[in-house]
Amino acid sequence: xxxxxxxxxxxxxxxxxxxxxxxxxxxxxxxxxxxxxxxxxxxxxxxxxxxxxxxxxxxxxxxxxxxxxxxxxxxxxxxxxxxxxxxxxxxxx
Numbered sequence: 001x002x003x004x005x006x007x008x009x010x011x012x013x014x015x016x017x018x019x020x021x022x023x024x025x026x027x028x029x030x031x032x033x034x035x036x037x038x039x040x041x042x043x044x045x046x047x048x049x050x051x052x053x054x055x056x057x058x059x060x061x062x063x064x065x066x067x068x069x070x071x072x073x074x075x076x077x078x079x080x081x082x083x084x085x086x087x088x089x090x091x092x093x
Contacts (some may be wrong), residue, residue: 025052027077029084047081057081 013058028050031078035044043059057071057078 026050027052029080032081032085045085
């Protein structure tokens with residue numbers, strides 16, 4: 001019987017998910033990129049996972065607060081996307 005928690009909840013709690021399972025897709029970030037067609041004053045990031053699909057994150061400053069449009073993904077998932085982005089970046093010191 002399938003647990004009633006969402007896959008995003010399981011990922012945010014750090015539970016390991018089985019690869020190639022239809023019920024528990026792999027949320028491992030495969031690739032990220034900064035979107036070319038961004039809105040002024042906004043940071044846009046596209047992401048792809050092993051088997052949980054793909055999506056988009058955007059960050060902007062609204063009324064002095066940083067706002068993240070996360071498409072319903074967990075805070076921990078967003079952190080993993082940002083880690084992948086930093087790991088992929090060339091550091092220009």
